[in-house]
Amino acid sequence: MPGRFALTAAPESVARCFGLAAIDDFPPRPAILPTQPIMVVLGGRAERAEAFADGPAAQLVRWGLIPGWFKATDRLPAMFNAPAETAAGNPAFRGAMRHRRCLVPATAFYRRTGGRSRTGPLSRFSIEDMPVFAMAGLMEPYMAPDGSEIDTAAILTVPARAPDAGLVDRLPVILRPEDFGRWLDCRHREPGDVADLFRPFCAADFSVETAG
């Protein structure tokens, strides 16, 4: 449940990690917050019916998924995370889970740690042998009342495993490069075919430092 993450790698580095044919330049972003634009990587035409590009492509979307059926008069929901355990059946995430699974490139994410009081220190999580890593995400287009369409996204989370339960309650789903293809292939893989990917790294797999 990162409520904050970072993407400070160079654009070429991100392009290489995700097999992107092209990438727009972007500045280092040490503190990315909900409702801000985030980069997502989606599958190409072979993997996704709505895709334009041949291969995986990056685009910017609003961090905070708005279900397509939300009415303008409703309060905008702040769905910046989605619990992976129930996402496939949840009306808010169901369509995206089936048709618009994506990757969210990051170099670190932030969480409060230490007990259930949730008043612990802010900790920075990174992965030593993966300077750029991928969080599993869901993308959903939203048609605004004025006719403009904005693309939105949420990051999937899972409960921390037993050894980490005292440190953090939930962690984002992190995908390994060998699983990118299967996750992004919404044409041939249904939610049930990718549910095995919903396991967190163990906190021991992260480098955790106190952060401001």
Place this chain on the structure above:
DNA sequence: CCAGACGTTGTT
């Protein structure tokens, strides 16, 4: 059948 709900995490 219709009416109404449908979501997250959290103390920078």
Place this chain on the structure above:
DNA sequence: GTCTGG
């Protein structure tokens, strides 16, 4: 849109 509760 789609599911649940009444």
Place this chain on the structure above:
DNA sequence: CCAGACGTTGTT
């Protein structure tokens, strides 16, 4: 997560 508002009434 942060930024910004923070009023009125009401009585199963």
Place this chain on the structure above:
DNA sequence: GTCTGG
């Protein structure tokens, strides 16, 4: 301080 909206 605490809630809401983004």
